[in-house]
Amino acid sequence: MKSREEEYKEIFIGEALEYYDALNRHISDLEKNPENDSLLAEIFRLLHNMKANAKAIGYIHISELSHKLETAFELIRNKKLAFADEAVTILFDGIDLLGELINNLDQEDYQAQDENIIRNLDIIVQTGESGNKPGDKAVEVAKGPKYLNSKNIQLSDLIYIQIKKLDHLLNLVGELIIDRDRIISISKELDHPDLTSVSSHLYRLTEDLQFSVMDARLVTIGSLFNKFPRIVRDIAVAEKKEIHLDITGQDIQIDRNILQIITDSLLHIMRNAISHGIEPAEVREAAGKPAVGNISLSAQSDRDMVQIKLSDDGKGIDLNDVRRGIVQKGYLPAEAANELRDSEVLSYIFEPGFSLAKQITEVSGRGVGLDVVKNAIDSIGGRIRIDSEKGKGTTFTLHLPTSIAVKGALLFEVDSSFYAIPLMHTDSVVALDKDELHEIGGLLVADIKNETITVISLNEFLTADEKTMNLGSKAKLQGVVQNIIIVTYNNRKLGLIVDKLFRQQDIVVKALNKPVDIIEIYGGVTLLGSGKVCLVLDVPALTRYFLTKK
Amino acid sequence: MKKRILIVDDSFYMRTMLKNMLTDAGYEVVGEAPNGQTALQMAKETNPDLITLDVILPDNTGLDVLKGIRKDQPDMKVIIVSAVGQEVIVTEAIENGALAYIVKPFSEDKVLEVVGNALKN
Numbered sequence: 001m002k003s004r005e006e007e008y009k010e011i012f013i014g015e016a017l018e019y020y021d022a023l024n025r026h027i028s029d030l031e032k033n034p035e036n037d038s039l040l041a042e043i044f045r046l047l048h049n050m051k052a053n054a055k056a057i058g059y060i061h062i063s064e065l066s067h068k069l070e071t072a073f074e075l076i077r078n079k080k081l082a083f084a085d086e087a088v089t090i091l092f093d094g095i096d097l098l099g100e101l102i103n104n105l106d107q108e109d110y111q112a113q114d115e116n117i118i119r120n121l122d123i124i125v126q127t128g129e130s131g132n133k134p135g136d137k138a139v140e141v142a143k144g145p146k147y148l149n150s151k152n153i154q155l156s157d158l159i160y161i162q163i164k165k166l167d168h169l170l171n172l173v174g175e176l177i178i179d180r181d182r183i184i185s186i187s188k189e190l191d192h193p194d195l196t197s198v199s200s201h202l203y204r205l206t207e208d209l210q211f212s213v214m215d216a217r218l219v220t221i222g223s224l225f226n227k228f229p230r231i232v233r234d235i236a237v238a239e240k241k242e243i244h245l246d247i248t249g250q251d252i253q254i255d256r257n258i259l260q261i262i263t264d265s266l267l268h269i270m271r272n273a274i275s276h277g278i279e280p281a282e283v284r285e286a287a288g289k290p291a292v293g294n295i296s297l298s299a300q301s302d303r304d305m306v307q308i309k310l311s312d313d314g315k316g317i318d319l320n321d322v323r324r325g326i327v328q329k330g331y332l333p334a335e336a337a338n339e340l341r342d343s344e345v346l347s348y349i350f351e352p353g354f355s356l357a358k359q360i361t362e363v364s365g366r367g368v369g370l371d372v373v374k375n376a377i378d379s380i381g382g383r384i385r386i387d388s389e390k391g392k393g394t395t396f397t398l399h400l401p402t403s404i405a406v407k408g409a410l411l412f413e414v415d416s417s418f419y420a421i422p423l424m425h426t427d428s429v430v431a432l433d434k435d436e437l438h439e440i441g442g443l444l445v446a447d448i449k450n451e452t453i454t455v456i457s458l459n460e461f462l463t464a465d466e467k468t469m470n471l472g473s474k475a476k477l478q479g480v481v482q483n484i485i486i487v488t489y490n491n492r493k494l495g496l497i498v499d500k501l502f503r504q505q506d507i508v509v510k511a512l513n514k515p516v517d518i519i520e521i522y523g524g525v526t527l528l529g530s531g532k533v534c535l536v537l538d539v540p541a542l543t544r545y546f547l548t549k550k
Numbered sequence: 551m552k553k554r555i556l557i558v559d560d561s562f563y564m565r566t567m568l569k570n571m572l573t574d575a576g577y578e579v580v581g582e583a584p585n586g587q588t589a590l591q592m593a594k595e596t597n598p599d600l601i602t603l604d605v606i607l608p609d610n611t612g613l614d615v616l617k618g619i620r621k622d623q624p625d626m627k628v629i630i631v632s633a634v635g636q637e638v639i640v641t642e643a644i645e646n647g648a649l650a651y652i653v654k655p656f657s658e659d660k661v662l663e664v665v666g667n668a669l670k671n
Contacts, residue, residue, distance in 0.1 A: 227573075
C-alpha cells in the first residue's frame, strides 16, 4: 500500500538528493571563489530547505545536521567565519554526512565517525559566534577518519516527468504498433525466413516497449482514494451525518489519465451516497440500523481491468420510484416500464435528466446527473453498473481499463469492409438460423439464452440507402445461418448480424478526423496489419440509437 | 465558488504538502511557483484570492516578490511561510503588507486556520 506518507517520503528523498548534489557543486565552486555571495546565498537556501523539509517529515538527524551547516554558512556569509583551512574540510565532511544520512534514511543513530563531524561543526560554529579569529580555537578539532563512502556517486533513483511527455511516448508506441502489424503482415506474404525472424523479434520488442510505457504511466489508486477521508468528512459535516468510510485496494495501479478522468465521477457518486443514500441517524435507528452510516470504497484488479466499488448501507433505491420516473419523463409507456427487468430499470438512472433527488442539498442534486458520470466512464472505454436494494443500500461498480492506448477488439467484415468492436462491450457471439429471428415492430428480435434481444443487420444498416432501409425484414438477410455479435451497454443488449467474423486482436484506436468525427456510431479508426482501414463501432452510441429511440 | 490560492515555495516537497492540505480542504490551487520571477508572473496571470509566499527563494528574496506583487495588486492577500530563524524577514514582510505568517514545519490545522482567517477578512 502506498500511502500519502510514502509518497511524501519519495518526494522528500528525490528532492533531498537533488539538494545534496547541488550543495556539492556549489561548495566546490565556493572553494575557488570563497567570497562569492550568490553562491553562499544558494548554499544557505538549499540547507534551509533541507532543514525545513526534514523537520516536517520527521528526519531529525538530517534536520539537525542541516541546521548546523546552515548556521555555519550563515556565519561565513556574515564574514564571522572564513571559508578556509579546517573549516573547509569540516563543512565538506558535514555535507558528505548529509548525503550519507539521506541515503540511509532508516538508520537510527549517527555512527561513531559521524559524531566527530558533528562535534567539529559545533566547534567552528562556536568559533564564529564567539568572534574569535579562526586559528585561535579554544578546542582542537578532532581528526576523525575521513568518511569512507563519501566519494561514491549517488544519483537520485526518482525523476519527475510531465504527463504530456508520457502521452507523447504512448502515442508514438501506438503508431509503431500499427507499422509493426503492417510489417508482420508483409512478412507473411513474402515468406522470407530472415524477414520472418526479424519481424517476430520486432513483435516481441514492441510488445515489451508498449507494456513498459504503459507501466510508466501507472499510479496507485491510493493517490485518489487517500483524498476521500477528508472529503467524506466535509460532506458529512455539511449534511449533518456521521459516516464511517472504509477504504481498501489503494495499492492497485491504474493509468494516471484514467484516474484523472474518473476523479470527478467518483466524487459525484460519493456525494450522492452521503446526501441521498445514507439516511439521517434517527431514520437509521428507527429502521434498526446503526446510527453511523457505512461507506466502503474499494479497488481490485481483474486481469486487464480495474474494478472500483463504492457501496453504502443507506436507504437504497426504490425500483418503483424509478419505474414511475421512467414513465413520467416519457422514456417508456407504463406497460413497458413494468416489464423491465430490475437491472434494466436501474440503468435508466444514467439517462440524461433523470434524477431521483427530491431535495436539492448543499453538496449534490444540482442538475449534474449520473449521465455525466456515465459519459466520462464511456469515454475511456469503461463500464459502470449500479446495484441497489431498498432499505439495504446501493453499490456502484466501475470497470475501468488499466491503460488507454490499446484495446482488445473483435474484428469482423460487413460488405467487404473491416470493422471492430471493443471486447469491453461484447457479450457473446452466436450463430442463429434465420428461422429463429422474428419480425416485430419494424425490427428483428431473437430469443437468445432466454432473453429477447433486438437484432440489427449491420449490412443493411451500414450500406442501405436511408429511404429503402428496412431493418425489420428477414428477406434482406443473406444465407441461412446468421453470425450475431451480442453487445452490451448499460445492462442492455443488442445483437449485430455481421457478414463474417474474424479474430480477436489488440488494436490502437485513433480518433476520427474532421469532418467524419461527427458520425456518432464510429468511435474511431484503426489500421490493420494488411494496411486496410478498420472502423471501430461505438457501442454506447449504437445501443442508444436503437434502444432508447425505438 | 472555491477560493483560489497560489503557492510560492522553492521546495517541491513543501509545495506538495501545502497543495494537498489546501485542496483537501476545498481550496483550488491555481498555481505553484518555484521562484520569484514565476511567482510574479503567475500572480498577475491567475489573480488568486490568496498567495502563500516562502521568504527564501532562489532568485529574489521573498520580500522582493512581496513588494513586486503588492505594487501591481495592492489588495492581494499574502501569507508568509517561513522557517524558524527568519523572524527579521517575517517582521519586514508584515510591515510590507503580508497578512500573517506560518512557521515551517507547519501542521495542517495551523495552515487551514491561518488561510481561513486571511480569506475571511
